[in-house]
Amino acid sequence: xxxxxxxxxxxxxxxxxIYDKAKDYAKDKNKVNAYFExxxxxxxxxxxxxxxxxxxYSEKLMIEVGKKYNYRTLYRxxxxxxxxxxxxxxxxxxxxxxxxxxxxxxxxxVDEIKYYLDECESKNLTQRQLHELIKQKTxxxxxxxxxxxxxxxxxxxxxxxxxxxxxxxxxxLKEELTEYTLKQLILDxxxxxxxxxxxxxxxxxNEYKIKLGDKYNYIDLLLYNIKFKCYVVIELKITELxxxxxxxxxxxxxxxxxxxxxxxxxxxxxIICKRNNQYVIDYCSDNRVIARExxxx
Numbered sequence: 001x002x003x004x005x006x007x008x009x010x011x012x013x014x015x016x017x018i019y020d021k022a023k024d025y026a027k028d029k030n031k032v033n034a035y036f037e038x039x040x041x042x043x044x045x046x047x048x049x050x051x052x053x054x055x056x057y058s059e060k061l062m063i064e065v066g067k068k069y070n071y072r073t074l075y076r077x078x079x080x081x082x083x084x085x086x087x088x089x090x091x092x093x094x095x096x097x098x099x100x101x102x103x104x105x106x107x108x109x110v111d112e113i114k115y116y117l118d119e120c121e122s123k124n125l126t127q128r129q130l131h132e133l134i135k136q137k138t139x140x141x142x143x144x145x146x147x148x149x150x151x152x153x154x155x156x157x158x159x160x161x162x163x164x165x166x167x168x169x170x171x172x173l174k175e176e177l178t179e180y181t182l183k184q185l186i187l188d189x190x191x192x193x194x195x196x197x198x199x200x201x202x203x204x205x206n207e208y209k210i211k212l213g214d215k216y217n218y219i220d221l222l223l224y225n226i227k228f229k230c231y232v233v234i235e236l237k238i239t240e241l242x243x244x245x246x247x248x249x250x251x252x253x254x255x256x257x258x259x260x261x262x263x264x265x266x267x268x269x270x271i272i273c274k275r276n277n278q279y280v281i282d283y284c285s286d287n288r289v290i291a292r293e294x295x296x297x
Contacts (some may be wrong), residue, residue, distance in 0.1 A: 005045035006057055012038050013065045022107075028097040039081025042074055044197060048119030054078065074104050078174040082112055096120055099127040103134060112139045113152055122199055129195075136167050138196075157227040158269050162199035165293035166167050166273060168193065179236050182294070183220055186236075203280075210255050219252050231256045239276035245272055 016034045044055045056072045061069035080101055083089065088110045100120055104113050116139065120130055139147075141163030149156055161216060168182070169189040177185070186193045194201045201223050207218040221234035233252045237245055249270040256268045270289045 003045070003049070005041050005048075005053075008065060009041045009045075009057060010061060011039055012041075013061055015071055017066060023207075028099075032096075032101070033096050034260065035077045036084070037079055038074075039077035040085070041130065042078040043081055046078065072089070076102060079105050079171075082108075083113070090116070093208075097127065100125075100130055103127060103130050107134070109139075111147065113196055115139045115142075123195070138163055141165065152240075158225050158230060158232070159200075159288075159290045162200075162290065162292060163196065164198050165295040166193075168294050170296045177296075179220070179238055179239060182236050182238065185296075186221065194223070197223075197232075200225045202226060204231070210252065210259070210293065212251060212255065217252070222256070228266060229236060229264070230263055231268040233268060233270045235270070235272050237272060239274070246289055249289055253286075253288065 012034050019030050041122065042054060042057070045057070045080070054071055058071045058074050059068060061074075075110055096117070100117075104116055107113050107116075116130060116133060119125060119133060119138075123129075125133070142150075142161065142162070146155075146160040149160055163164070168185055169192050170185045179189040185205060190203060194203065202225075204222040204224055205219075206221050208222040210217050210219065219233055220236045223234065224230070225232055233249060233256060235249050235252070249272055253270045255270040261268060267288060271287075272289065272291050273294050274291070
């Protein structure tokens with residue numbers, strides 16, 4: 001005689017299949033709800049009959065409902081329920097699609113999972129974009145200070161969510177590049193670069209022309225962050241950082257503050273993108289200057 005958990009599990013699986021065939025709208029929301037409920041049944045059955053009950057259930061469901069109800073799928077359902085019913089995650093589990101949740105179920109750190117879910121909601125990421133963030137280990141590239149701020153719900157600054165290193169996409173050989181070539185790689189994949197930097201970054205211009213004294217200078221990249229209401233000066237370097245580099249970007253930032261930014265904008269932030277020479281940054285008088293490495297992929 002079939003146990004009560006399997007009977008209800010099979011009924012829910014059949015309803016999912018019927019719903020998918022009958023309706024084109026709200027399919028995935030129905031699937032997420034159903035899989036959460038099925039995960040609850042699997043969790044309860046596991047406590048009563050042992051964790052290996054998933055093997056028995058999957059073998060039956062694959063025959064009686066469909067091959068997609070294999071061990072891996074049922075395991076994910078149970079983990080999905082146990083993760084989002086534990087109280088450790090405040091994000092409503094029905095907000096995203098099942099394909100989104102499937103991406104994060106391989107992760108173990110609850111804080112890391114929460115970060116990626118928040119990124120999905122704030123940026124309206126597709127499953128493919130989420131997959132790319134996880135593949136690039138974006139959370140792991142945040143500073144410890146930034147992670148602690150996220151955990152404690154503290155106020156973030158624009159530099160907190162800029163990962164290190166910054167991933168720059170290229171199809172060319174991953175050899176040492178000129179600053180011009182590095183900039184072109186960024187411009188060729190501008191959306192990906194802006195997404196790398198975090199939330200709210202928009203493009204203003206490259207080789208942005210400014211006049212200091214009687215000489216013209218050119219800012220490699222000028223961005224604006226909508227969320228933090230500030231301009232962002234980016235300088236690309238292929239040599240080790242020096243005090244000359246930090247002095248240069250400070251001049252550019254001061255120029256933007258004086259001549260470009262609006263009264264209600266916050267002060268300009270600068271990012272030097274190269275190999276990090278922490279000694280130079282530690283002794284830079286302006287904490288708005290951020291050093292980040294880059295990595296070509």
